[in-house]
Amino acid sequence: MKVLFINSPQKSNNPREPVSFPLGLGYLTAALRREGHQPVILDACLGAVRRAASGCAWAFGLNAPEIVEQVGIIKPDMVGLSIPFTSRFHAAREIGGAIRSAFPELPLVAGGMHATVAPQDLLDAGFDAVILGEAEWSFPQYLRNFTAGVFPELDDGLAFRENGETRIFPQLQHPTDLDSLPFPARDLTPFDEYMRRSGGRWIRPGHRVASVITSRGCPYRCTFCSAFRLTGRKYRRRSAVNVLDEIAELVSRYRPTVISFEDDNLTADRNRAVEIFEGLAQRFPRLQWMTPNGVSIRHLDPELLALMKRSGCRSVNLAFESGDPQVLREFMKKDLDPEDGRRVRGWCREAGIAVNGYFILGMPGETPQSLRRTRDFALSLDLEGIGVFIATPFPGTELYDLCLEKGYLDVQYLRGEPLFECDGDILHRPLIETPWLKGSELLAFHEEFQRQALEKYFAGRPWRRLRRWASKLASRVEWRT
Numbered sequence: 001m002k003v004l005f006i007n008s009p010q011k012s013n014n015p016r017e018p019v020s021f022p023l024g025l026g027y028l029t030a031a032l033r034r035e036g037h038q039p040v041i042l043d044a045c046l047g048a049v050r051r052a053a054s055g056c057a058w059a060f061g062l063n064a065p066e067i068v069e070q071v072g073i074i075k076p077d078m079v080g081l082s083i084p085f086t087s088r089f090h091a092a093r094e095i096g097g098a099i100r101s102a103f104p105e106l107p108l109v110a111g112g113m114h115a116t117v118a119p120q121d122l123l124d125a126g127f128d129a130v131i132l133g134e135a136e137w138s139f140p141q142y143l144r145n146f147t148a149g150v151f152p153e154l155d156d157g158l159a160f161r162e163n164g165e166t167r168i169f170p171q172l173q174h175p176t177d178l179d180s181l182p183f184p185a186r187d188l189t190p191f192d193e194y195m196r197r198s199g200g201r202w203i204r205p206g207h208r209v210a211s212v213i214t215s216r217g218c219p220y221r222c223t224f225c226s227a228f229r230l231t232g233r234k235y236r237r238r239s240a241v242n243v244l245d246e247i248a249e250l251v252s253r254y255r256p257t258v259i260s261f262e263d264d265n266l267t268a269d270r271n272r273a274v275e276i277f278e279g280l281a282q283r284f285p286r287l288q289w290m291t292p293n294g295v296s297i298r299h300l301d302p303e304l305l306a307l308m309k310r311s312g313c314r315s316v317n318l319a320f321e322s323g324d325p326q327v328l329r330e331f332m333k334k335d336l337d338p339e340d341g342r343r344v345r346g347w348c349r350e351a352g353i354a355v356n357g358y359f360i361l362g363m364p365g366e367t368p369q370s371l372r373r374t375r376d377f378a379l380s381l382d383l384e385g386i387g388v389f390i391a392t393p394f395p396g397t398e399l400y401d402l403c404l405e406k407g408y409l410d411v412q413y414l415r416g417e418p419l420f421e422c423d424g425d426i427l428h429r430p431l432i433e434t435p436w437l438k439g440s441e442l443l444a445f446h447e448e449f450q451r452q453a454l455e456k457y458f459a460g461r462p463w464r465r466l467r468r469w470a471s472k473l474a475s476r477v478e479w480r481t
């Protein structure tokens, strides 16, 4: 069967926002190809960057009419739309509607994180079915049953309508043998374009970054996170040999300079992590690597950090989240103390690894006092980089359910209005308001905190301030010409 997979387009306020290879679609198409199907990937994020008509400043890649035109050219037997982030939902709805009206008979399915946690949104938008969770195992089965006329096509990981009623079968099975999966089908995309557009966010422009995921599933229960809804609570891992073989293939085909590990928990199995890092140091001594989603503070120690440095890791993203022990434990359910984070920060300094610290402000228990505690803690760490985010109640999280129950959610957000269409805007808008912390107060504190963090950073590194001005100026000139 010829199945066209479309990655929904991204918008950003930064015209140079990196564009990531859709790893999930890479895995899914590789699995389908092995079964004899003919999958095609159309990544609507790729292509020209244009001024957006509304919302964000810049629209990346294809718009709905251009996508419909491509469907007409490719002539698939089925279309599958990927919605990895909630910020892409409104674009996905528009694209689904446009395809539906141009090709009313064409089966239309959806998948990805937003589709998994909010399948009703997609069924309401006219999609025939939503594949919930990981699809490498379930979607081939779906296609077999679809072709044979079996209905419902799956009883594990499917949402659909029957006689006007929505039926949802959540995904319960998460296969453990990840080594049996073929490597992502990067060859179905113009992969070199991702490499050219990959630098600039976590690493300097000019680097060729290739993404790899070595494990799935997370046993922790952070209230603001929906990862478990897609990949479950059990930590499942690929063997170090399998991971290193994929990196060897990447190196010989695409010449990356940096590997970006996209895991939720790269180092949760210490022995495996050591095998991977030793393999990197021996076999690919010139490669750098990074972890944009962060490494868990719980799973780092001085010896491991020294090995990480030796194997090409120059900086880590650490999710400290809060400087307030109560917010951390009670409202985020992170089994951590801020002082654990401070200790690991010190070990990173000793290992010569720079630290970007992530913080989340505005959880339901947050007060003006706990906000100040977080800011003072963050500034005392003397970080090389900092990301200060406002808590976003994503559908499918405990945070969302709690805020819904208590009436803390922004009314427009609750109504499903397109409040953020830029992926990057998601974590910068107060959507939670409690009787003890107003959205406007939170926003003002957030801005002030960011300003202070930047001041502190530049005070110790004046040459960096000069470099920042220079690069800002250069980018303005470049975008005007």
Ligand code: B12
Pocket: 005, 010, 017, 020, 021, 022, 023, 024, 025, 027, 028, 079, 080, 081, 082, 083, 084, 085, 086, 087, 109, 110, 111, 112, 113, 114, 131, 133, 134, 135, 136, 139, 213, 224, 225, 226, 227, 228, 230, 231, 262, 263, 264, 292, 293, 394, 395, 423, 424, 425, 426, 427
């Ligand atoms: C890797 C990752 C990234 C990477 C790459 C993202 C990308 N564009 O591919 C980077 C670091 C760039 C990133 C950035 C962000 N991320 Co992120 N990221 C992840 C992470 C850790 C893993 C995703 C992944 O690769 N999974 C592995 C693959 C195999 O799974 P998959 O992509 O979901 O695909 C499978 C299924 O979904 C399904 N599937 C997917 N599409 C389709 C389509 C069809 C038709 C079918 C049938 C099936 C199907 O099949 C695939 C194979 O099993 C998830 C957490 C998680 N564990 O899911 C967060 C996550 C997706 N990210 C999240 C967020 C918020 C962001 C940011 C917006 C944060 C920010 N403001 O900076 C940015 C967005 C930047 C951008 N412009 O893309 C949230 C999304 C929540 C939401 N509801 O929106 C998540 C869930 C983490 C969380 N906090 O809960 N992210």
Ligand code: SF4
Pocket: 218, 219, 220, 221, 222, 225, 226, 227, 228, 264, 296
């Ligand atoms: S934020 Fe990270 S550690 Fe916490 S539950 Fe999600 S994936 Fe696990």
